[in-house]
Amino acid sequence: MRLPQRQLAVLEAASATDERTMDELAAETGMKPETVIGSAFDLRDEGLLEVTETAVETFDLTDEGRAYVDDGLPETRLYRAGLALGADESPVSMGRVIGEADLDGPAADIALSNFARKGFGAIDAGELTVDDDADPDADPESAALAALAAGEDPEVDDAVIEQLDSRGLVAVGESVTRSVTLTDAGVDALMTGVEAAETVAQVTPELLASGEWRDVEFSEYNVEADAPPASGGRTHVLRQTADRVKDVLVGMGFKEMEGPHADSDFWINDCLFMPQDHPARTHWDRFALDVDPMDDIPEELLRRVERAHREGWGTDGDGYHSPWSEEFAREIALRGHTTSLSMRYLSGIAGGELEPPQRYFSVEKVYRNDTLDPTHLLEFFQIEGWVMAEDLSVRDLMGTFEEFYRQFGITDIRFKPHYNPYTEPSFELFGEHPETGEEIEIGNSGVFREEVTGPLGVDCDVMAWGLALERLAMLTTGAEDIRDLHGTLADIDFLRNAEVSY
Template sequence: MRLPRNQLAVLEELSADEPTTIEELAAETGEKPETVTGAAFELEEQGLVDVSEETSVEVELTDEGAEYAEEGLPEVRLYETALDQGADEEPAQMGQVVGASGLEGPEVDIALSNYARKGYGDIGGGEITADPDADPGEDEEAVALASLAAGEAVADEDVLDQLERRDLVERHERTVRSVTLTDEGVTALMSGIEAAGETGQLTPEMLATGEWRDAEFAEYNVEADAEEISGGKTHILRQTAERVKDVLVGMGFSEMEGPHADAEFWINDALFMPQDHPARTHWDQFALEKPEEIRDLPDDLVDRVRDAHKHGVGPDGDGYHSPWEEDVARAIDLRGHTTSLSMRYLSGHEVGDLEPPERYFSVEKVYRNDTIDATHLLEFFQIEGWVMAEDLSVRDLMGTFTEFYSQFGITDIQFKPHYNPYTEPSFELFGRHPETGELIEIGNSGIFRPEVLEPLGVECDVMAWGLALERLLMLMYGFEDIRDVHGTLCDLELLRETEVVR
């Protein structure tokens, strides 16, 4: 029997009893792993070897995870500081404990969000307590981080899941191929195998010297799988966003544009959101330190919005009777919704005064401090829209949604009454997931209140909505986790194969 040199080299390193990995064969033969893999599959076709595959999962610390493995988890450091401040005996001032802990920036929020969850104590009213019986040494997440930092395996999948959700570890799947001699392979080796002087590649040098005339070429396997090359393409979310834009333009809408980082005035105050509303805290929004405030706010509009907050509008108006500070309104945040664009346009600040009827939309990214799960991310795309016209009703709003979603083949839309500080009446939209049959929330809508419109100088009705682009995608294609199309856990095959029909 004659075999190409690389196949013979692989065969001679194998055992019939113990599998040998491709990496081990590459080291022993001095060949590249891909050359060894090809030779192994060719030998398998001849029945001389068996090739097996096994998928293993490797877990490694992220930079943040490595930092916490060395310095301690933020919640553990907060607990240890709280003990030093006597919080196990009586409540201590939160600011004092946080300051003494050395925690800074995002670490503070991380510590606070995990402190009570792990039973280290209670937080409330600006004070913190520490449970004297808590034992950081038994913190499963801290122990797992230390083990991974020391190169040891962690078997508890629930703990690894939690660390992965906190972006402290990353999991990587790795396919390990192993090769074993068959009985036929053993017999062939015992009978003796000669190395064939075959070449598998025609080179320019062989053509130039004429060496190719006397060369013995290896057979060309026309059934072998060709290398798969994945070229670039437009992301499925961007494809869907462009389709949404086409549909809305076809329905007579014009597109809005505006800043991602904007004044709280446009994001919340103009929407009649009280300045002490919980959604305006750092728990829900991302604030910017630099620049600290915006400069170009229209003074007359600021005065009218302030008056609406304090006293309401109209003869029966009644404001919030809560503090309203211009410094707060001028602070800059990442927008939590694109309704900030609607306020800029409706006020005339962006494109001048508008006369009804008018229709505008945007499909832009927004940012919220949410807990990441199957339907929530820290940033996502919102389909913003509004119609300015006389005598609008909820029926007009529902009809608009029915027409819009029908363009995507979605007809089972349901509505539920809802409360918003800035619309009345208001309702949420739900669509039925094609795979699970569950109703999932896909948007929020309503008709703007007079407290929103009158300060803007709008004298007719305005109906408005904010819809989730990613959840529209879930209804269209049936995937169940928003992370399938976003971030490091995305489904690459889904992104490569799915095309949005336009």
């Protein structure tokens, strides 16, 4: 019998009595693992080897999980800090305990959400108490992390692993181990003698030019053999969602708006009848830029907007009677919403003078100084839209949403009355997450107040909305954390495999 050299090497390294793994064969033969695997499957097809596959569940610590092995879980640190401050005897301010535990940002939120769940104590009215009978050292989650860090198999129930996986502390996967043993035919072949055949894997220019291709023996290709996974490029799921949103809105008769990411506070907030002393306009929520103020704001429009703030607009308007500064209005910041584009278009500064009816939208990035969590990022995409027409009502607005979300297979949108400085009536939109069943806020909407449309020169109704593209993507892909979609913590495997359903 004659076999290619690579197959002969694998056959001779195999055993009739002991299972040999592909890695062991690769180490013994000095060949690449994929070459060994291909040869083993070829020999299996010849009846000379038996190949067995064993699937094993794997658990790997994430970077966050490794950090907690060294520092302790946040809830454990919170418990120990509470004990140190005497919270086992009387309640202690939650902020004081968090400071003692040296927890900040997301770590504090994580500690608080898991503290009561594990029975470490209770939190009520901003004060924390600890249960001195609790034993953090016996916490199965901590024990499992320590075992994984030591390279041991964590002997815990599935619920603990699922909890660690959901917290992003452990990555659960599956590995397949392939082993081979010689069959009787393989033993007989080795006993009677097997010669190495010179084979060629591919046709080369030299073989063609010399004519040697007629005399050589070519290797056979096993198209069923495993190969290393190859991940090609694809459209990001968020871009897929954005493209679909644009298609839907254009199909509903809307035109697209565009405009600057950095704009004056006048267009971002003042035109929206947002008082200049509103908390959302402070540095806590706003990204101000150290650049020259904006000069090209129409003077007449500036005065009308100032008048609306100071005195109100219309017969029933009363204004805010609060400070209003033209200097502040001209300052530049990153837009916190794309309604700045709506103000530019409604005023006629962008897109020219408009006559009703009109429909416009944008799908653009906005920037807010929010605390990062599963539904908030510092920058995200907003679906802005508005309709200008005579005699619009809330029923028209709700019907528009129902038609829009129906295009994505979402038919259970819920509405909740809400307050906005710039719309009346106003309401928020909520949708049910397909995986968790949790109700998440997906947008805000309403009919612009006269204090908004009047200074812009619009004398008919305008209904408007701002929807979160990422949260729509969460509903259509099943993502449970906005950070799985984009950012430094994005789940690459999820992005490679997720499909937008609609």
